[in-house]
Amino acid sequence: MTPSARPAAARRPIGVTLIAVLLCAGLTWLGLWQVQRLAWKQDLIASIAARVHAPPVPAPRASDAEYLRVTASGHFRHDATTLVRASTVRGPGYWVMTPLATDRGFTIIVNRGFIPAAGARYARPGGGVRVTGLLRLTEPEGGFLRANDPVAGKWYSRDVAALARARGLEDVTPYFIDAQAGADPLLIGGLTVLAFPNNHLVYALTWFALAAMVAGATAMLWRQEWIARRP
The missing domain is CATH 1.20.5 (Single alpha-helices involved in coiled-coils or other helix-helix interfaces)
Incomplete structure (x- = not known):
């Protein structure tokens, strides 16, 4: 060099x-x-894991503690039920989202469970009911890469605020409840996904x-x- x-x-x-x-x-x-x-x-x-397996607490008016186990009493507003498209381990179908007018004066939208088709039968209990399940945060902006279309009655995500507006509901909690399994024998409940990568x-x-x-x-x-x- x-x-x-x-x-x-x-x-x-x-x-x-x-x-x-x-x-x-x-x-x-x-x-x-x-x-x-x-x-x-x-x-x-x-x-x-601690929230999911803890004893249920009274459903609050507002909370961001997702997967908190809660319970609420009241009566269902079946006239304001909305079917939201779902993709689950049971295949495609719909979530049955029914408002619960609670005894405490506010309304909680409850995911009562899964049905495989829009015309599937399920119970519509009248009178007082008690719901126990997991608190879930709202799902705005649609799902399945498609936006909700309230006018056409096509729902792709569990957007609490949009569901409340479409059904004329007032004083609705900013979350919904995933009802636990067994609440209705014709509805498949307890399908909350708890897998975290x-x-x-x-x-x-x-x-x-x-x-x-x-x-x-x-x-x-x-x-x-x-x-x-x-x-």
Whole structure:
């Protein structure tokens, strides 16, 4: 190697090393972030499991504690029932969403269960009833990549506010209740999906492995440079 070429060759591994250091720092940060996300997801899953299996509490007027087990008494407004398209482990069909006028003066929309077809039969109990199930947050903006069409009576998501407006309901809670299984023998209840993807450990290991690969490649580059400079 000529003397003039040596400085340029020496600068190449230094520049690559600086880039590698930045890459390793970024990849390591991403790995640590996924570790934090893993801890958050584990806490979330444990919290939800505790709510689901806890004794039911009186349904509140407002809450964002999804999957809280609640109970409410009142009478169903069957005249304001809405069928919302559903895709479940039982196949496609509809959720039967019926408002419950509670004894406490407000209304809760209840997902009474699943039916496989719009004309399927199910009970319409009159008088006082008690509903127990899981508190679920509203699902605005439609579903199945399609927006709700209240005018045409086509519903693709359980949008509480939209359902209340379409049925002329007042003083409705911002959530709905997924009724537990067995409330109606002709309705399939208890189909709430409680699966929460938790791939954060895999993502963290991936980012850490990439950081290690970059560091290893940089070390090999410097080793080759060192061998090349030996007399």
